[in-house]
Amino acid sequence: MDRSKRLFLKLAFGAGILSLQQFAWEKSLDTIALLQSDLFPAMPNGIDVHTIHARAYLAHILRHPRVSLRQKRIIYQGVVQIEQLARKRYGATYAELAAKKRQALLAQIAQTPWGEEFIQEMLGFIFEALLGDPIYGINKDAIGWKWTRHVPGLPRPSHPAWE
Amino acid sequence: MDPPRTGTAEAFASRMGVAMKRVYDVCIIGSGAGGSPVAYELAKAGYSVVVLEKGKWYKEEDFSKDELAVCRREIYSPPLSEEFHIINVMENGSYTRYDGREYDWSFWNGCVVGGASNFMSGYFHRLKPKDFALRSSYGAIAGANVVDWPIAYEDLEPYYTKVEHLIGVSGRVKKHSFLEPRSTPNFPYPPLAESGVTGWFDAACEALGYEYFPTPRAILSRSTHKRSSCYYSNFCGSYPCSSGAKGSARAALLQPHRIPVVTEAFVYHLESDAKRIKAAWYYDKEGKERQVTAKIFVVAAGPIETCRLLLGSKNRHFPQGLSNNHGQVGKNLIFSAGGTGSGVFRKSRLSQEEFATLMEPGLFFNRSIQQWYMYEKNGKRYKGGTIDFLFEHANIIPRVMRQIWDEEGRLLWGEELQRRIEEHVPNERRLNFEIFNDWLPTDGTFVALDTQAKDKWGVPVAAIYLDPHPHDLEVGNFLAKRAVQVLQKMGAEEITSDISSAPPPNLVAGGCRFGKDPKTSVLNPHCRSWEVENLYITDASFMPTGGSVPYTWSIYANSLRVAAAIKEVL
Ligand SMILES: Cc1cc2nc3c(=O)[nH]c(=O)nc-3n(C[C@H](O)[C@H](O)[C@H](O)COP(=O)(O)OP(=O)(O)OC[C@H]3O[C@@H](n4cnc5c(N)ncnc54)[C@H](O)[C@@H]3O)c2cc1C
Ligand code: SF4
Numbered sequence: 001m002d003r004s005k006r007l008f009l010k011l012a013f014g015a016g017i018l019s020l021q022q023f024a025w026e027k028s029l030d031t032i033a034l035l036q037s038d039l040f041p042a043m044p045n046g047i048d049v050h051t052i053h054a055r056a057y058l059a060h061i062l063r064h065p066r067v068s069l070r071q072k073r074i075i076y077q078g079v080v081q082i083e084q085l086a087r088k089r090y091g092a093t094y095a096e097l098a099a100k101k102r103q104a105l106l107a108q109i110a111q112t113p114w115g116e117e118f119i120q121e122m123l124g125f126i127f128e129a130l131l132g133d134p135i136y137g138i139n140k141d142a143i144g145w146k147w148t149r150h151v152p153g154l155p156r157p158s159h160p161a162w163e
Numbered sequence: 164m165d166p167p168r169t170g171t172a173e174a175f176a177s178r179m180g181v182a183m184k185r186v187y188d189v190c191i192i193g194s195g196a197g198g199s200p201v202a203y204e205l206a207k208a209g210y211s212v213v214v215l216e217k218g219k220w221y222k223e224e225d226f227s228k229d230e231l232a233v234c235r236r237e238i239y240s241p242p243l244s245e246e247f248h249i250i251n252v253m254e255n256g257s258y259t260r261y262d263g264r265e266y267d268w269s270f271w272n273g274c275v276v277g278g279a280s281n282f283m284s285g286y287f288h289r290l291k292p293k294d295f296a297l298r299s300s301y302g303a304i305a306g307a308n309v310v311d312w313p314i315a316y317e318d319l320e321p322y323y324t325k326v327e328h329l330i331g332v333s334g335r336v337k338k339h340s341f342l343e344p345r346s347t348p349n350f351p352y353p354p355l356a357e358s359g360v361t362g363w364f365d366a367a368c369e370a371l372g373y374e375y376f377p378t379p380r381a382i383l384s385r386s387t388h389k390r391s392s393c394y395y396s397n398f399c400g401s402y403p404c405s406s407g408a409k410g411s412a413r414a415a416l417l418q419p420h421r422i423p424v425v426t427e428a429f430v431y432h433l434e435s436d437a438k439r440i441k442a443a444w445y446y447d448k449e450g451k452e453r454q455v456t457a458k459i460f461v462v463a464a465g466p467i468e469t470c471r472l473l474l475g476s477k478n479r480h481f482p483q484g485l486s487n488n489h490g491q492v493g494k495n496l497i498f499s500a501g502g503t504g505s506g507v508f509r510k511s512r513l514s515q516e517e518f519a520t521l522m523e524p525g526l527f528f529n530r531s532i533q534q535w536y537m538y539e540k541n542g543k544r545y546k547g548g549t550i551d552f553l554f555e556h557a558n559i560i561p562r563v564m565r566q567i568w569d570e571e572g573r574l575l576w577g578e579e580l581q582r583r584i585e586e587h588v589p590n591e592r593r594l595n596f597e598i599f600n601d602w603l604p605t606d607g608t609f610v611a612l613d614t615q616a617k618d619k620w621g622v623p624v625a626a627i628y629l630d631p632h633p634h635d636l637e638v639g640n641f642l643a644k645r646a647v648q649v650l651q652k653m654g655a656e657e658i659t660s661d662i663s664s665a666p667p668p669n670l671v672a673g674g675c676r677f678g679k680d681p682k683t684s685v686l687n688p689h690c691r692s693w694e695v696e697n698l699y700i701t702d703a704s705f706m707p708t709g710g711s712v713p714y715t716w717s718i719y720a721n722s723l724r725v726a727a728a729i730k731e732v733l
Contacts, residue, residue, distance in 0.1 A: 039576040039577065040581070041577055041578060041581075043581060065244050066236040066242050067236075068243060068264070069244070069264060069267075070267040071267065103577070116574055119574060119576060123564070123576060124560075127563050128231060128235060131563060132230065132235075133229055136231065147585075148559060148588045148589060149588075149589040152559075153227075153228025153402070154228060154405075156227055156229070158227070160232075161227075161238055162236040162238050
């Protein structure tokens with residue numbers, strides 16, 4: 001049987017200081033998209049976060065009632081904290097930094113529990129856009145499945161089931 | 164005729180062109196593995212039956228292997244923003260409160276017609292005779308409420324056999340030290356097709372002197388007149404089945420036999436006098452309050468929700484909740500203890516032929532070991548458990564996600580991560596093991612009503628209290644060591660094991676124990692309430708101890724047994 005449902009407590013994440021309404025995340029969407037391409041850069045085989053529509057997908061996810069408050073908060077708070085860190089360390093916004101400095105910031109936050117969770121969640125949703133069924137407007141031409149040599153299960157969905 | 168998909172009991176009756184029947188013989192709450200066998204048996208015997216189910220009715224053609232919808236967004240369970248649990252975990256001598264919404268901690272297992280049985284993997288094991296007499300066989304354990312069952316294996320055996328035919332169990336009986344007594348020589352359905360890697364496993368076990376056997380599965384290996392055979396979809400556990408081969412309560416019982424189910428009916432209150440339930444109150448899909456009256460009520464909403472419904476159905480006769488004047492409802496909740504582990508097989512270490520064998524999709528692994536179902540250590544006798552072996556789930560997102568950590572536990576991203584994905588994902592396959600041992604019932608693990616949180620209907624949610632016994636880990640680790648030896652012998656790499664006290668939400672039982680003493684149990688040996696004469700409970704709540712196997716075969720069998728008892732009194 002599949003015990004994958006066995007859950008473990010994730011104690012690194014607290015109840016959260018930031019209420020979701022407080023955070024105007026649409027304004028940060030450009031930063032979020034840039035973070036996506038820093039975490040998953042364009043590959044020679046044509047895969048990049050733009051072709052899989054990772055940005056639009058994440059924007060959709062952040063509004064979706066079936067995505068947990070915990071995950072949404074990790075992303076909201078992560079963006080706020082990385083911006084704060086960029087200003088503190090380099091006196092500029094994340095988007096204004098050169099690629100090398102952005103990578104240095106990612107390496108720095110990866111050493112913290114919140115940063116680790118943030119990168120993990122961001123990658124999780126990039127992989128959803130890369131490897132979910134193309135019926136959702138992602139994983140264009142099944143490019144992610146071809147790359148990982150994944151054979152999807154049949155039947156595939158005939159319509160989006162959770163939009 | 165299509166099965167009734169939505170609507171109220173009254174609407175259903177009128178659609179069927181029959182006069183509205185005000186008093187059903189039997190009203191069943193919850194259409195999963197616990198509720199459906201009673202509905203099937205009594206409807207077949209000609210009684211008027213209605214099932215109230217909070218979820219929708221889906222059929223084979225509605226299902227797909229949509230990983231995002233089924234496994235990531237969990238569309239067959241309620242959104243946690245609307246319905247959730249409060250989980251209180253014993254940590255350093257006091258309970259810490261976790262709100263399921265905040266911590267993304269779900270105890271839902273699929274709220275649709277057929278319940279969680281739609282999503283199970285169908286690894287099917289019977290309990291052993293000694294599971295029915297744990298206390299008298301092994302004695303008391305300090306801090307654990309271990310008791311004997313009020314029935315014996317022989318009482319359940321005919322129903323285990325009936326389940327093999329009715330639900331459909333495939334496999335091959337192979338003698339081993341703990342093979343339970345059977346009234347038939349073999350399973351009615353031959354074994355499912357197996358991966359060639361089982362040959363490597365069998366050789367490893369033989370070299371180690373370990374007894375193994377093919378895991379029985381609640382999956383049809385050939386078609387019947389109403390259900391199609393398994394088509395080896397490669398995406399079984401967690402997914403509903405598009406062929407009807409999986410022995411879900413819906414595919415095997417409700418759908419082919421057209422049992423009336425009122426869907427999207429959330430039962431929130433059982434109205435009673437001092438002795439009998441008068442009505443089950445539910446919210447229909449429009450949120451309107453409705454009621455059903457019946458001679459007998461059978462509750463099978465899954466242990467946590469069953470306890471919640473009883474505890475919430477208070478009145479002056481039952482001020483602590485229905486059937487709870489001895490304070491037993493919700494007590495001794497149990498899960499399956501144990502954990503998981505895995506080892507990896509890689510292309511780089513295999514011949515071309517071996518690698519092709521390894522990667523062949525769809526075929527089942529189906530191997531189990533029960534050699535240490537009971538064992539001795541340092542002169543002490545222990546109740547052990549079951550080890551099932553299975554390939555890692557074929558879902559691609561978790562397989563890719565696992566690559567974000569390297570062997571040293573360093574978090575990766577960017578090109579380094581992309582290289583790792585390319586190198587690992589298409590070129591390796593994991594073989595997992597799962598350990599099942601008894602979760603000892605304790606005073607600290609129980610269900611209550613939360614005093615603050617309410618769901619979208621304004622009904623108090625269940626509070627789950629968790630305080631597992633340390634003995635569970637000791638046994639789990641003993642078994643995991645043996646499983647690891649098998650993987651080592653097979654030549655697997657990166658072998659890990661993780662035995663923990665985390666409760667698997669899909670393997671839950673207890674909370675309304677059956678027993679011989681009304682002071683220490685909720686139900687009598689026929690699973691009828693001691694206090695409410697027309698209330699029966701047939702989900703896994705009745706189990707005072709869980710055995711060291713997943714529960715569903717026993718739930719189905721017991722439900723058939725109780726149906727026979729209900730027929731006697733109707
Ligand atoms: C992914 C997964 C894999 C599994 N694999 C295995 C396996 O390999 N082997 C095995 O033996 N078991 C397995 N199981 C467990 C198995 O599915 C359960 O043991 C079994 O379904 C429990 O039966 P039940 O009747 O107690 O609950 P369920 O089957 O969950 O049924 C309860 C029903 O009650 C309904 N309900 C709840 N509250 C209310 C209410 N208030 N009003 C109306 N209706 C209500 C629910 O919607 C649900 O349909 C697995 C489960 C899952 C989720
Ligand atoms: S077809 Fe077979 S493998 Fe696929 S879900 Fe059904 S029973 Fe499982």
